[in-house]
Amino acid sequence: MSTVAPPLLDIESLRITSPARVLVEDCTLSVASGEVVGLIGESGSGKSLSLRAVVGLLDARLTQSGRISVDGKNLDALDKAARRRVRSHSMGVVFQTPRAHLNPLRSIGDFMTEALTCVAGVSASEAEVRAESLLEEVGITDPRRRMRQHPGDLSGGLLQRVMIASALAMEPQLLLADEMTTALDVTVQEEVMAVLLDLQRERGLGILFVTHDLQLARAVCDRIAVMSAGRIVETIPAARLDNAVEPYTRALVASSTLSRQPAATDSEAASEPILEVRGLRREFMVRKARGWGREPFVAVDGVDLTLGAGRALAVVGQSGSGKTTTARIICGLERADAGTVTVQGEDWSQPARSVRERRHRAAMAQMVFQDPYQSLDPRQSVESCLAEAVRLQEPGSADAVRERVRELVRSVALDESVLDRTPRSLSGGQRQRVAIARALAARPKLLVLDEAVSALDVTVRAEILDVLEEIRHDAGVALLMITHDLDVAERLCSHVVVMRAGRVIESGPVAEVFSAPAESYTRTLLASIPRPGWVPRRRG
Amino acid sequence: MSAAPSVARPSLQRAWRTARGGPGVIVAGAALAAIVASAALGPLVAPYDPHQPFVGQPFEPASFEHWLGTDAIGRDVLSRILAGAPGSVLPPFVVAVGATLLGAIVGVTAAWCGRAVDWWLSRVVDVIFAVPGLVLAVLAVAMFGKGLVAPSIALVISSLPLTARLIRVTARVELSKPYVEALHVQGTGRLAVWGRHLAPALAPTLLAQATIGFAYAMLDLAAISYLGLGVQPPSADWGSMIADGQAAILQGHPGQSLAAATLVLATVLSVSVLGAHATTWAEGTDT
Numbered sequence: 001m002s003t004v005a006p007p008l009l010d011i012e013s014l015r016i017t018s019p020a021r022v023l024v025e026d027c028t029l030s031v032a033s034g035e036v037v038g039l040i041g042e043s044g045s046g047k048s049l050s051l052r053a054v055v056g057l058l059d060a061r062l063t064q065s066g067r068i069s070v071d072g073k074n075l076d077a078l079d080k081a082a083r084r085r086v087r088s089h090s091m092g093v094v095f096q097t098p099r100a101h102l103n104p105l106r107s108i109g110d111f112m113t114e115a116l117t118c119v120a121g122v123s124a125s126e127a128e129v130r131a132e133s134l135l136e137e138v139g140i141t142d143p144r145r146r147m148r149q150h151p152g153d154l155s156g157g158l159l160q161r162v163m164i165a166s167a168l169a170m171e172p173q174l175l176l177a178d179e180m181t182t183a184l185d186v187t188v189q190e191e192v193m194a195v196l197l198d199l200q201r202e203r204g205l206g207i208l209f210v211t212h213d214l215q216l217a218r219a220v221c222d223r224i225a226v227m228s229a230g231r232i233v234e235t236i237p238a239a240r241l242d243n244a245v246e247p248y249t250r251a252l253v254a255s256s257t258l259s260r261q262p263a264a265t266d267s268e269a270a271s272e273p274i275l276e277v278r279g280l281r282r283e284f285m286v287r288k289a290r291g292w293g294r295e296p297f298v299a300v301d302g303v304d305l306t307l308g309a310g311r312a313l314a315v316v317g318q319s320g321s322g323k324t325t326t327a328r329i330i331c332g333l334e335r336a337d338a339g340t341v342t343v344q345g346e347d348w349s350q351p352a353r354s355v356r357e358r359r360h361r362a363a364m365a366q367m368v369f370q371d372p373y374q375s376l377d378p379r380q381s382v383e384s385c386l387a388e389a390v391r392l393q394e395p396g397s398a399d400a401v402r403e404r405v406r407e408l409v410r411s412v413a414l415d416e417s418v419l420d421r422t423p424r425s426l427s428g429g430q431r432q433r434v435a436i437a438r439a440l441a442a443r444p445k446l447l448v449l450d451e452a453v454s455a456l457d458v459t460v461r462a463e464i465l466d467v468l469e470e471i472r473h474d475a476g477v478a479l480l481m482i483t484h485d486l487d488v489a490e491r492l493c494s495h496v497v498v499m500r501a502g503r504v505i506e507s508g509p510v511a512e513v514f515s516a517p518a519e520s521y522t523r524t525l526l527a528s529i530p531r532p533g534w535v536p537r538r539r540g
Numbered sequence: 541m542s543a544a545p546s547v548a549r550p551s552l553q554r555a556w557r558t559a560r561g562g563p564g565v566i567v568a569g570a571a572l573a574a575i576v577a578s579a580a581l582g583p584l585v586a587p588y589d590p591h592q593p594f595v596g597q598p599f600e601p602a603s604f605e606h607w608l609g610t611d612a613i614g615r616d617v618l619s620r621i622l623a624g625a626p627g628s629v630l631p632p633f634v635v636a637v638g639a640t641l642l643g644a645i646v647g648v649t650a651a652w653c654g655r656a657v658d659w660w661l662s663r664v665v666d667v668i669f670a671v672p673g674l675v676l677a678v679l680a681v682a683m684f685g686k687g688l689v690a691p692s693i694a695l696v697i698s699s700l701p702l703t704a705r706l707i708r709v710t711a712r713v714e715l716s717k718p719y720v721e722a723l724h725v726q727g728t729g730r731l732a733v734w735g736r737h738l739a740p741a742l743a744p745t746l747l748a749q750a751t752i753g754f755a756y757a758m759l760d761l762a763a764i765s766y767l768g769l770g771v772q773p774p775s776a777d778w779g780s781m782i783a784d785g786q787a788a789i790l791q792g793h794p795g796q797s798l799a800a801a802t803l804v805l806a807t808v809l810s811v812s813v814l815g816a817h818a819t820t821w822a823e824g825t826d827t
Binding site for chain 1: 723725741
């Protein structure tokens, strides 16, 4: 496999340091022409930093050393203007959040033609023609109309395609992708990945694919570099991931394939329902797509679901399917326009009117939110946060509260040393455990988890799911899992409800729904999850 | 428990280190301390009677007898600056504290009640906002006579909207955060949410607003006195001394105006520097 041509991208002994510590150490990586190289690792492992160093977008306070060569040209050996030229002509970048990288006040056409007219120096009319053909190439229909639209008019998936098209405007051979599908739904992710891989084959692009999603990386990459704590622990062909030697890689592989626990499939006689939702409906007034004025948007449209005491039910669906609104109505954060919510025989259809009633409901049902960074008061220590929750339900002596707080911390497998720390100094996983401990303070019978593990790294996610399973199994707490991640649903829940556009389109035992889905939408949803041997396809 | 003291010490030291800040903060702190001390003790330690003319020749330059020289009728400038210190520093302080407290009350009430109360309070605040503070202060003098009391009250009213709006919007942003929803689901009462969680969140904003308010009040009150509507002769504060010395500047004796103006500037600057520092410190104590 000796090639005469130098690799498209060659990083050697890259080291990035902040004044306080070393962030990336000895990062060596190369991408050959026509090759897709994955760079995977958990958040904070330094993978995005390494990519930013290649593009020249590092924060000015960070210092970098080592050698980065693009097309055989050492970037450090070039003067500023030449370096800029190499970067603008030989590489394209696609970031995680396209919306943040597009000026909302300027049209897609402006954005697409800017690089062509400013950098490549082609005329405005020619740039327009080229932009149109680029948009067509990434599978955008009617590009002429799209170019007159603004970023706000396009969905996240379309915007990401626009980003890919613009990254290719200068005809680079190297594409750098930083978590480019992380913010997208699985079905949209599949479409975008299909577009990317088609382009890669047609143009023979070399791609550095940065992601935290190991399943996605192994499905689309030729080689995978695994990064941990600023170091590349190993670089191996994607096909050999299962036979990795490094313990860290093995751990990553193990936690990204969630094994289904037999405990979740207990099929005893139907237990007493703790939660019953019938015909739930909620409308929001939203701004019209065209012109002024507002129109009703039905977020939740006649949802029925039943959760047995001590059972786990998953509500799955894409963003905008109404699953979070349903959870919020159940917890009294949102009112229902129609339908009923019954929890242990009590009518909870409308939010509690008094603090007393709220506290009474709190003792029965609790909620864990998606973002552990925002669901804890940043100014409050873990101890005072938990103590506050305990005192609400069981006012007692200081000693009794302290004892209960320690019991809670242990129940979510946290060390007591976190007690006098504030959320800022805790990791995402630790914060989410604190949030779960706080929810358990009231000794609830029902825990509503709104995407509670989707913001977490895979290894942490696996640990939190273990904690949740233990809580369900040992304390008999029923779990209502709101999630877009079908793996999570399968790992923890016995029953599943599939939602789309505010409606329940399919429901039943997890094993049945996932192995023999009745609805085509469920089949699409299942097929778009990356897994070994997965090939992303464009769907009509 | 036994480990507590050994843990507490370094964190206390660290807290002190961060509280102490850089050289700019130390200079500002020393300057403000000197100004406050002169306001408190100045009139007592003034070397001459501030109102007594011809304790020296007119326009004497700085000397050992008269550290800052003398004015047009031979009064000792240092004595007049010291005598004017309480009247120059105290009213802006009262205005800043008053405006911040009242503004906080209005802002918190609007955010707490929401709906109609919020709407009406916001409109009233908008109307007050439309009237320039200095104009209101001059109007107050026209209605209630000269002196610093009427313009001070006018300034409290006119600088209240800024704090009120800021507190209202900060509280609403804080209220919309997921952790407040988490408290809601947990069954925490509204008073506890505000007292235990929102108050600490609002404190840095209030502190910052109070120091900015002090700076504006000091400048506005100096302007009032400069216009001859504040302190009446023979008494003087720094603003009226700047005005008083204006004619002398044309005659080539800028000493008095310069001394008074420097003090106004030094006070405003050191309060702003300390305020900014205290705000970042209050925000950052949880690191």
